[in-house]
Amino acid sequence: MDLPTLTEVRLPASRADLALSATVVPLGGGTWLYSEPQDHLTGLVDLTALGWTPWERREDGGLSVAATCTIADLTRIPPTAGWRALPLFRQSAESLLQSFKIWSSATVGGNIATALAAGALIGLGGALDAELVVWTVDGGERRQRVADAVLAQRTTTLVPGEVIRSIEFAPGPLAARTAFRRIALSPLGRAGTVLTARRDEDGAFVLCVTGGTTRPEVVRFPDLPAADELAAAIGVIPTWFTDAHGAADWREAVSRLLGEEIRQELA
Template identity: 55%
Template structure:
């Protein structure tokens, strides 16, 4: 939709250009969430896609994903030797309730910053223990787990003027076996629950629950837990929510079932 109060769009070329951001000036990446609803408080936008950040950077420690990397780019990332988690990139992109047209503009950072519970990039990067790099408005840098970056339904650790620069996935996560489950009320509907299990090379098991909870919830075990333990831990989560895409009690119940499927798959 038209954002009628927005009268200027600045193309950001370097970090100094981000100083324009604030209460009434928002960052825009793909725009697929920003243009989806009225933004009467905004007078200007700062386009991050002109910053020229490389979408995907392989490092010795893992993979850095620029906030401006599109879902299309991420979905096509080539597999690397040993990356047992590789399939999760494509799996999670398919959990976005949007066609290839949306994939081509929607960014990983925009998905995290929009912070919808059904944000599939939140599911992916939290499950792989991603670390978010935040450029604070005062010029400082801050790193935090993605699971802490998302603080609630449409809320994040960002303050006005801050920018999410990148997400780094550690090598150990990329080498992990990963099992993915998504459920929605209709075949093409927005996710009601998205769960990923991760079995690290050292044997640690992490279940990440998203979609059905207002923020990512992670259950961690030194080894693959018994079925009864995992089930009771999932059922004990308190942050289920109800909206048009599912009732809280349904989300809780199906998540317990999906968690067990994941546990079995990672046996």
């Protein structure tokens, strides 16, 4: 849709050109920004003009994904020795209901910064303990886990002027076995709950719940939990919510069932 309050859409050549504020914000793929009125905005700064490489193998064997990497490019990372968790990237991306236009344009940074409960790549980052590299307003940089950066629906720790530069996946979680479950009230409905999980080579078990909770909820155990231990950990999650896509008590109950399926799959 048209955004009539905009007076500029800038193409930065470097970080120095960003000059962001509360009313001049980063533009990723624009799929959310152009989908509803943004009457508080006067400008957009198109991060894709910075030409960041979509993803790179790090020297330590980890993976660095640029914030401007599209969801489509994220799913095209080829099978790579040591990156056993890659199937979770595609499963998470596909949990986002989208047309091919969103698939090809929406960026990883934009998806995380939008901070929807069903934030497809928030669950991915939560399960793999991925870290955001954030360019701060003072010209510096800070790092924060994806699961800690998303505080509630449409709320993150990002302050005006900050930019997500990349999402960093460490080699340990990338080498983990992973599992994924998603359920919705209708076949093409928005997610009622999404569970993403990993089992590390040392046995550690990490599960992230999104979709049915207002923020990513991560539960972790040093080894495979017993069925009742996992059910109890899911049961004490405090942020289940009710909307058109599911009632809070249904979301909690079905998450316990799906969590048990995952526990058995990763046993």
